[in-house]
Amino acid sequence: MIELKSPAEIQRMHVAGRFVAEVLSEVGRLADVGVNLLDLEHHARGMIERRGAESCYWDYAPSFGKGPFRNVICLSVNDAVLHGLPHDYTLRDGDVLTADLAVGVDGWVADSARTVIVGTAAEEDLRIVRATEEALEAAIDVARPGNRLGDISAAIGAVARDYGYPVNTEFGGHGIGRTMHEDPHVSNQGRAGRGLKLRPGLTLALEPWFAATTDRIVYDADGWTIRSADGSRTAHSEHTVAITEDAPLVLTRRALEDPAATGGSTRATTSSGPRGERGPGRDG
Structure with a gap:
């Protein structure tokens, strides 16, 4: 429903969204060469x-996981x-780190993820991070009344194709509100003009993710x-x-979603480069 x-x-x-953004900004700031993933988990x-908030991940036990999940951040x-299950791993120069967080505040939930590059950034890593960010902005841009769910999926898929990245459809975005995962599922690939008509009041977690x-x-x-x-x-x-x-109202927008990232991590937007040549899901 x-x-x-x-x-x-x-x-x-x-x-809730502003708090999620705050935590992810802090995790990104702290992510540096020599930092252990467990330290980032404990900080979050x-x-x-x-804050008196509630982790949506703690004790989460969906059918696809080997639950219960006993951490507050992926x-x-x-x-x-x-x-990604936080574990005893020390970040190295050039690592690509994705942090994903869903938190409830006073009974309402927000969910967000970001990928940063630790230390020295390779251009190909900057490129794939930039592709997911552009796909997310393209999806947000069409999240308007009268459009359809397929328009969001098609917007994400179009950016992936422009960059030359394949798209997995097993996991994607989802509805969100009182709980972390609500209907509908939002595929990262689809056909424009198809699917559920978008209406005011619909809240969605949109999450393009790509492998090279x-x-x-x-x-x-x-x-x-x-x-x-x-x-x-x-x-x-x-x-x-x-x-x-x-x-569209982005509830988890971070205060500094720009090239001026601090700490040891590098935002994808710190480097520009050419795109590639054109060339039944579960919720993430």
Whole structure:
């Protein structure tokens, strides 16, 4: 069942969204060469506890995972892209780190993800991160009343094709609100003009994620961490978005989504480069 939110309820989700953005900004700032993933997990946990918020991941046990998940943030490195289980790993120069966080505040949830590059950034890694960010912005741009769900999926898929990246459709975006995963599922590839008509009050977590050279995935032995099947680098960008009568409202927008990133991590937007030649899902 799809639940449309009132303007007041969207504002309550926005409170959660601003907090999610704050945590992800802090994790990105702290991600540096020599930092352990468990240190990032503990820092995020402390922020959530001090805020009096509730992790959507703790004790989460979906059918596709080896649950329950006993961490508050997903941290995925290099060829890992989704549901990365924080573990004893020390970040190295050039690592690609994706942080994904969903938190509830006063009964309303927001979900967001960002990929940063630790230390020295390779151009091909900057490129794939930039592709997911552009795909996310393209998806947000068409998240307007009267358009259809397929327009969002098609916008994401078009950017992937422009860059030459394949698209996995097993995991994608989803509805969100009182819980982390609500209807509808939002594929990262689809046909424009098809599917559910978008209406004000619909709230969605949009999350393009790509692997450089494959659309196939494999799981780690931990039962959670999802990697590209061929070991190629990955990236993932996600925002919680509310469809309103006017422009789409991004509830998890970070204060500094620009080239002026701090700390040891490098934003994809710090370098520009050419795109490539044109050439039944679950929720992430």
